[in-house]
Amino acid sequence: MTKPRFKHSERTHTMTTISIIGSGNMATAIGTRAAKHGHTIEVMSRDAAKAQAVADQIGDAVTVGTFGAPPAGDIVIVAVLYAGAVDVVRHYGDSLAGKIVIDITNPFNADASGVVTSPGASVSQEIAAAAPDSAHVVKAFNTLFGHVIARDKPLDVFFAGDPDAKAQVATFLESLGMRPLDAGGLEATYALEWAGILLVGLANNGAGFDLAFEATTH
16 A cells, blocks of 8 residues: 655744754754754764864864763754663753753664663663753654655654653654654553664565665555
8 A cells, every 4th residue: 555645834943953962963954954954063073073074074064062062953953872871861951941852772682683681770760860850851853764764755753751751752753854653652662762773673584774764644
């Protein structure tokens, strides 16, 4: 059955500043796509030279922030390896108060056969525990490959987390030409971590690394 193409929300997409903590492939891919769709990007990294390199690659509408300084964006994307994500959030501390914090991490074990987290203790839940009480943690982007994001084609994005932030996150994802699919609350972020394992398993076993999950209605 042919998949129905989704229609973008009638909501007006407000272009805003998005702060990205990290300087790897995912930071570059998300930043590039967001910049193409009119957002201003702030890149922050422990390695200032790497942050500048990401900014140079993305191009216009990018600033380089000081690691640990208050993020300019209302949405802060934590795009570091899972093992350092909670420490990064602790380092930023109260400067994340009132912010939407998007966790994109995949806590894979050494051979990507499983995750190192457990039910009730996903990386997102650990970040939520470490962040200020007024921060809103949502997991997104972890079930997509960076190079697939960067192609700027329509994609389904599974996300889960703080219900107080979901509408704003959905609007942001829609502004990137993506269809946001709400998987549940913070407890569902553990399932999304396993979905990352499923994606990599399929890619490694014949489906290829241009793979992206889609949801269809029959």
